[in-house]
Amino acid sequence: MTGKLLNRCVFTFLFAALSNLQAQTDEENVGRAGAAQVLGAAPLVASIPNQQYVNLVGNAVARHSGVSYKWHIGVIKSDAINAFAMPGGFILLSTGLLKGLESEDELAFVLSHEVAHVVRKHHYQVVQRQRLAEQAAKGLQSVTQDNDTAKLAQASGQIYARGLDKSAEFEADRLGVELMTRAGYDPAAALNVLEKLQRYKGDDPRAELLFSTHPSPMERMDQLLQVGIDRLPRPSGSSARDQRFKLFQRSL
Amino acid sequence: MKDCGKFWCALVLFSTALSGLGTVAAQSMREDQGLFDKPDGTQSSAKMKSGTPVKPLKRQGFWVEVEVNGTRGWLKVSMVNFGGSVNGPSAIDTGRLGGGNIVSISAVRGLSAKDLIDGKPNFEELKRLEQLSSVNSEIVAFLSDGNVTAIDSKISLTAAKSIANDAASPAKVNSIPSGSANTPKKDDDW
Numbered sequence A: 001m002t003g004k005l006l007n008r009c010v011f012t013f014l015f016a017a018l019s020n021l022q023a024q025t026d027e028e029n030v031g032r033a034g035a036a037q038v039l040g041a042a043p044l045v046a047s048i049p050n051q052q053y054v055n056l057v058g059n060a061v062a063r064h065s066g067v068s069y070k071w072h073i074g075v076i077k078s079d080a081i082n083a084f085a086m087p088g089g090f091i092l093l094s095t096g097l098l099k100g101l102e103s104e105d106e107l108a109f110v111l112s113h114e115v116a117h118v119v120r121k122h123h124y125q126v127v128q129r130q131r132l133a134e135q136a137a138k139g140l141q142s143v144t145q146d147n148d149t150a151k152l153a154q155a156s157g158q159i160y161a162r163g164l165d166k167s168a169e170f171e172a173d174r175l176g177v178e179l180m181t182r183a184g185y186d187p188a189a190a191l192n193v194l195e196k197l198q199r200y201k202g203d204d205p206r207a208e209l210l211f212s213t214h215p216s217p218m219e220r221m222d223q224l225l226q227v228g229i230d231r232l233p234r235p236s237g238s239s240a241r242d243q244r245f246k247l248f249q250r251s252l
Numbered sequence B: 001m002k003d004c005g006k007f008w009c010a011l012v013l014f015s016t017a018l019s020g021l022g023t024v025a026a027q028s029m030r031e032d033q034g035l036f037d038k039p040d041g042t043q044s045s046a047k048m049k050s051g052t053p054v055k056p057l058k059r060q061g062f063w064v065e066v067e068v069n070g071t072r073g074w075l076k077v078s079m080v081n082f083g084g085s086v087n088g089p090s091a092i093d094t095g096r097l098g099g100g101n102i103v104s105i106s107a108v109r110g111l112s113a114k115d116l117i118d119g120k121p122n123f124e125e126l127k128r129l130e131q132l133s134s135v136n137s138e139i140v141a142f143l144s145d146g147n148v149t150a151i152d153s154k155i156s157l158t159a160a161k162s163i164a165n166d167a168a169s170p171a172k173v174n175s176i177p178s179g180s181a182n183t184p185k186k187d188d189d190w
Helices: A002-041 A048-064 A095-101 A102-121 A122-138 A149-162 A166-185 A188-200 A206-211 A217-226 A241-251 B002-017 B113-118 B123-131 B136-145 B160-165
Strands: A072-076 A083-085 A091-095 B027-029 B053-060 B063-070 B069-077 B155-157 B169-174
Touching: A002 A072, A002 A083, A002 A091, A002 A122, A002 A149, A002 B123, A048 A072, A048 A102, A048 A166, A048 A241, A072 B069, A072 B123, A083 A102, A083 A122, A091 A095, A091 A102, A091 B069, A102 A166, A102 A188, A122 A149, A122 A166, A122 B136, A149 A206, A149 B113, A166 A188, A166 A217, A188 A217, A188 B069, A206 B113, A217 B002, A241 B155, B002 B027, B027 B053, B053 B069, B136 B169
Parallel strands: A072 A091
Antiparallel strands: A083 A091, B053 B063, B063 B069, B155 B169
């Protein structure tokens, strides 16, 4: 009796673990396709130290999310002001966006916003909904995992061009601020980033896609103030942190 | 409780006087900073010390018009310590900078919506991206070098919708930051 129960427990555990692994693998496949699509539009910059730097800051905030992904973060060569989060732990940041930042804390906000999109599976859910709709249209009863990479890449391109719901962006801001604060970065940097983005609005073509896919920086700031960003603890600055950020930015 | 009532009366009176623009009790400068002559303008006064009391008058987008030692000027929202006041920066939400409309000009080559939809995936670059990552020991050393000290507490910001019912305590912090070379500021030190 005990043996049977034990077997059932082991089977259930293994089944759950395999399902989870399969889901994560599918998420990663979707993320790979999405990343390849964005990289088709703008390649990675050559500088390895710069790539390492954003990976370190990204991982510093991501480790407080409670979700385990292997994060792959890259800087892409583009004057556009934008960042992209792909399912499974892929993040791409444009040099245009990075050149406008003034501190590692501001970079931490940008990265934690993208980490939050991944952790909350915002893009993955959109892909899953599209798959469901497609399957329903075909009259199939079950949803299969579509591994047609080219198709996935094209679908991802459309999602990044169209953007997510406003609520997903606000949630990414909120969770992002929580993550960066837990990591030890200054949450006020989030307001500084949004204030910088506001300056681009309306008269800078580099921010066109960003503003067509996100709520206005003003709305985003209002949301953060409403949820009490000004009540969060703020750490002291650090000259070492400032220096390494300046070094990073100079070499972009 | 009485004080609270007085405060709200004062708030209503000021709001009326300012033709609907909100106002809040005096707060303080967050850092050594001069006032600006206008939003996105130039610094028009000598630097004032952090902690100097500030009286926010109205907000215009990311900027707050303030009175400091009898001088009027503008500061960015992030330059003011609102002290986590219930009537913090969101309570003085007033005008907006400009019309806020997106002026659609041709996007930068390479990352337009069209490029993302019609472009071809680059799997060679994807391989390079997959090589980029960090291991735990590197992350720990990096944080230490930059004096980035994690907070041993559950930081949570309440979802905006529930704020109306719990305006007094939107952000929840269960404990103070853990010690390190960094001396964290107080929870309300904005």
